[in-house]
Amino acid sequence: MGIIGSSGLGKTHLLHDAFNDFSLCRDFICIYVHAESFDSEQLVDRWVRSVLASYLSHAAHPLESRDFNALLAACESLIPRTVEAVLQLQKSIRKESHEQATRQLFALTGVLSQETGKKVILMLDEFQCLENLPVHDPFGALGKEIMVETNTLYLVTSSHPERAREIFREKLSLLFANFEVIELTAFDFQETADYLAFHFPKTQFTRQQKKFFITMTNGEPLYLDLLMDRLKFYVSPEQDQWVSDRLVFTAFHEELLDHKGRIALLFEKMLLPILRGNKENAPYLKTLLAISEGRHRLAAIAGFIGRKMADTKKILQRLVQEDCVRKRGTFYTIEDRLFRFWLKEVFARKTHEFQPCEKRAGDELHEVLREVFERIQHEENTLVSVHAERLFKEFRNDAVEIDGKKWKCPQFNEIHYRPGHARFPSLIMRQQGVRWLCQIAEHYVREEDILAFLEDVKRSRTRIRTKILVALAGIDQNARLMAQTANVQLWGLRDFNCLLELYDFPKIMIFDNEEKHGAVMGTVAESVYPS
Secondary structure, eight states, rough: EEEEETTTSEEEEEEEEHHHHHHHOEEEEEEEEEEOOHHHHHHHHHHHHHHHHHHHTTTTOOOOOOOOOHHHHHHHTTOHHHHHHHHHHHHHHHHHHHHHHHHHHHHHHHHHHHHHHEEEEEEETGGGGGSSSSSSSSSHHHHHHHHHOEEEEEEEEESOOOHHHHHHHHTTSSSSSOOOOEEEEOOHHHHHHHHHHHHHEEEOHHHHHHHHHHHHHTHHHHHHHHHHHTTTTTTTTSSOOOOOOHHHHHHHHHHSSSSSSSHHHHHHHHHHHHHHHGGGGGHHHHHHHHHHHHHHHHHHHHHHHHHHHHHHHHHHHHHHHHSEEEEEEETEEEOOHHHHIIIIIIHHHHHTOSSSOOHHHHHHHHHHHEEEEEEEHHTTOOHHHHHHHHHTTTTTTTTEEEEEEEEOOOOSSEEEEOSSSSSOEEEEEEEETTEEEEEOOOOOHHHHHHHHHHHHHTTTTSSSEEEEEEEEOOOOOHHHHHEEEHHOOOOOOOHHHHHHHTTOOOOOOOOOOOOOOOOOOOOHHHOOOOO
């Protein structure tokens, strides 16, 4: 099982809790290994120590000493075959037989399981770091061991989702089974609002303030947690009151700009490999700044950093590989919304300062935060159809990939809005004589809504090549089947917001959860989708 997601979502905390729970079961030997290390020797040493110490803890012979020889001595009479396997591993390392040593390392849990008759749960935190082992294909070796080792459950995590998916797809696509991958994501809109209420049970946040937290943090739990801690310096969670906009801005200001701001320190740490490098790393930093300022296409980025397209593409490929940048079709973006904001409004401004002036920097940041807040207020009453129309007008024959789905976004010659004969407002787009129809549903979509949408398509005088339904509040399973049968593209709220963000438009935020019904086939769906 693979658990993936960006840093700060609680994967390590989840493993620690699972380790403590599973360790209480006498049928399992639970082993935890943090794969991030200075070098391969430290990783191997940590792995072996964890195997030995976990067994001693399971056998009710815990050893306080962390000395390696003491661990071996304590285990020698209890699990002699496992100890012998460890000694053979050490011998291979001394001989620099790296391939053999890697195989022996991965086989340790199997040896332990056979000797003890217990099943093993092996937790590898940040497992992608195994690629630092000094062998040609460490994941290939791990995959071979997984296929033959039936008494070990492999539970791995990664803070680099794209790299992890690549490893699962290309290296760990096993003969008899594949990894079950679970992706942890940030809070959605309602969860973020609930999170604010959890930290401040008696304190009230306005709707605009909730939207401001969502816009700035994108629902990332780590940032929200740090901002809530900061806000508690000024607002008592148990005091029945409203939070002022000024205090919200102050919390962001102190976390993003103040020299004691933990979020600012976290972002500076993220940039450290680039900032400490030589002049060859300057284009990488400029590329990040270009993307933070809204340059998402290759040509625009190349123009900003003053490099040829081919060179810029290589720079972007490295940033994508290191999970600093995400590639979505022809777009390059920084997924971390708050980090992107900090790069543009804090870091970039600091690089242009010729005199230290903390007050001016603070005033400028407050002003930018207020502008973001006022923009949210301004967009509050904007129709969703207006958002969609502005989005379609920005298409420039782009290719976009969202959640594995690839879409073409052509440059339209004409875009017309009409109320529509169906239940939802419609947008008609034309591109070189080809017509597109998009309808936006702000309420939960049911079978009758799909029928009305298809009737609207039939009434069109000219053939509609692409049919899109934006289901912002969700869609009934029966209605989904009908739409798919009729070749209607379905965009959910997440898909629509991803597109809006790529083109630098504000997200559509929906807080109230609509009632969802079961997936029992209705009469209309059965007639359209009898199988």
